[in-house]
Amino acid sequence: MWASRPWVDETAVEPCIQEIIAITRRMRALADDGAWDSLTGLERERRSLIHSCFGPSFTFDDPASVADAIRRILEEDEAIVQRVAKARDKLSGTLDKVRQGRVAARAYHACERQQG
Numbered sequence: 001m002w003a004s005r006p007w008v009d010e011t012a013v014e015p016c017i018q019e020i021i022a023i024t025r026r027m028r029a030l031a032d033d034g035a036w037d038s039l040t041g042l043e044r045e046r047r048s049l050i051h052s053c054f055g056p057s058f059t060f061d062d063p064a065s066v067a068d069a070i071r072r073i074l075e076e077d078e079a080i081v082q083r084v085a086k087a088r089d090k091l092s093g094t095l096d097k098v099r100q101g102r103v104a105a106r107a108y109h110a111c112e113r114q115q116g
Helices: 015-033 036-053 063-115
Strands: none
Touching (some): 015 036, 036 063
C-alpha cells in the first residue's frame, strides 16, 4: 500500500492535515524500525492534532482532497497496526520461552534440593 500509491498533494489540504500526514509518515518509519516508545509519543501528539483539526467549527476548502488524505492516513495506520501486532506476537513468543526457562530452572533446583 505505502509504496504503491503516492501521497496526496499536501499543498491541496489545510496545514493541520499536512502536519497529520507528516506525523503519520514519521510513525510509519518508526514502526518499520521497531521504535515503539517514540511511536507512542508521536501517536499522542497526532491524536491531539486530529482533535483540534477536525473540531466542530472547522471547515475545509477542498473536501475531496481532505477525504483522500484521510483515506491514506487510515491505510498507513493499518500498516502500522500490522507491524505492532507482528512485534507483539514476536515478543509474546519470547516471553513464553523465558517463562518456560524459569519453570525448567525451578524444577531443576527443586530436584537438586531433594537429592542434596
